[in-house]
Amino acid sequence: MRVRPVFAAATAVLTVAAGLTVAGPAQARSQADGASRACSPYARIDGFSDGLDKTTFQGTAVGNLSALAVDRDGTVAALSDRSRLFSLDVRKGPTAKPVRVVPLADERGAELDSEALVVDRDGSRLITSETEPSVRRYAPSGKLLGRLPVPGALRVAPAGRGRPNLTFEGLALQPGGRTLVASMEAPLTGDGPDAAGHPLVRFQSWQRHGGGEFRLSRQFAYPVDAGLGVSEATAAGDGRLLVLERGFTPGAGNTVRLYVADLRGASDVSAVPALPGPGPGARPVRKTLVADIGACPSLGATAKQPQRNPLLDNIEGLAVVGRAPGGRLRLLLVSDDNENPKQVTRLYGVTVRLPGA
Template sequence: MRTRTALAAAAAALAAATCLTPTTTAVAASRQPYAHACSSSVRIDGFSDALDKKTFQGAFVGNLSALAAGEDGTVAALSDRSQLFSLDVRQQGHGAPSATPVRVTDLADEKGGPLDSEGLVVDRDGTRLVTSETEPSVRRYDRDGKLLGRLPVPAALQVAPAGRAAPNQTFEGLTLQPGGRTLIASMEQSLAGDGQDAAGRPLVRLQSWQRHGRDEFVLGPQYAYPADKGLGVAEITAAGDGRLLVLERGFTAGTGNTVRLYLADPRRASDVTTVTNLPGGAAVRPAGKRLLADLGACPSLGATTRQPQRNPLLDNIEGLAVMKRSGGVLRLLLVSDDNQNPVQTTRLYALTVRLPRP
């Protein structure tokens, strides 16, 4: 959405990695105290502002709202202005990520119009699944940006008056669970008529689809997720074991951004597809969640900011991708959306997360 405005080394093999490429090789996590700790589970390895206010082949490299590991070793970075960049992302010796654009692809809707593109998945065959907040929608594109189709969306999740969603508060996150059979999109905020859980946290809906055959996705269960008060769900990403990494984010003028990383588990949550108004009674169980880190508690590592922030490291973080899985240790890449605003920054962050056991 266009808002206004890292733990010592995990394992020797993990810390020695020099290229952020996806893998599932298992290595044991170190039990030593963490350096650059944001929490007992998360450390920040470094950051980079090298992409800030840059252009590539005439395209502004900013407004980045989502990241996904590409099938060709690159990282796909989605701009909310209907453009998809391919980045060559590497980890420098001091832990900071470096990124170089190598390709840009234009995206459009069925009529050739622009998208408010927010969520991104690179499917196993290289197909790009992209959400737009406008309707909302999930569309499929090939590597060259050709529109291949569109997934069904429940009527209630559509923007009012067609449904009960508020404009620019819809499909902000998108992820594909391991195995490639279950796709999940996250609404950013609650639907009109939906309420809070017993702790006073607004309930946001997560919509799933199940894959039938190679390309067809049909509507699956819908879950309730309790977002922190004053924050919205900016991104979701599969943790690799059925759980989800959830990025919650908010902005307060004069104070700056709040960004929290949660681990959520929808596997025992109720299907709320037929629940008109959440919370829907005692029998309805929302997805459980556990705080991994408030990124405002990370060391700033010398970062600077052009607007008030409680930690100069923070900005409008919207994109999150798992770049490497090593047992219960994940290497993450995050990106902030600068909204093409001179006081905001396009910043890449490298984090290491040690997942707690289920």
């Protein structure tokens, strides 16, 4: 969503978070030795980089980045919601370097409001657009290969009950490559909150049998924090999902929280017309807070508009780029600047230990 102020090289990719240090618009800046990087008992901020902010590559603005995914050649695919897919060389951090850019289009040649990204086992790209919403498959060249079915109720009104600009924001491929999950950003019209007042957002899954294409499968109810929306979901590697929740308050700035969510045990709500459903209601997805990114040390970051923590901006993309000792995950996050002079394209390196792991 455009919020306005509105494994050949898995080892190489790991260095993006391990080596990412604080960087301003032009260069990296080191922090004093011994400074705490803890954001929570489960997470620490390793660094950030503003090196991509307001830059161009091959005549294309490098910005509006809404999703990240590790590619098979060790680069990180970075999806712009202006229908562009960049490949970033992150091995020489802290500043990522674009090495390729590929344009994307729908069946009529029109641009997409592209928001979420998965690199499939064969190297093809599964990319969501929140306009319809849709999940399309592309070759690495950008050639359109097909699209997945989407339940009618999730489509934007009047075709369905989806709300404009608030549909498929996250996309996750579970280990083994058989289960795909897309997260809506906000509830459907007619869906209510749970008993605790959490709006219920639908997560749609697809299942693949054998070597075939994905088929529609179960749907889940995810309880998002009041005032926030789901801006990303990605596989945690253990059957759970990492979910980013994000919001913006004029004059106060962004709120960004990272959760781990477990779909196992949650009810299939695909046949429930209005959440939370009759009687005791469907069993929602269980989630546990990993970190409020606003609680991370700022590391000397500056903000172009009011923020509770100047480290924050409109964070939309998230990828697991490697593992640290003890089974911890190295994450790369990115903010979407919306080509707005008051916002920034910023990469973040974060290391997390998953609760319950």
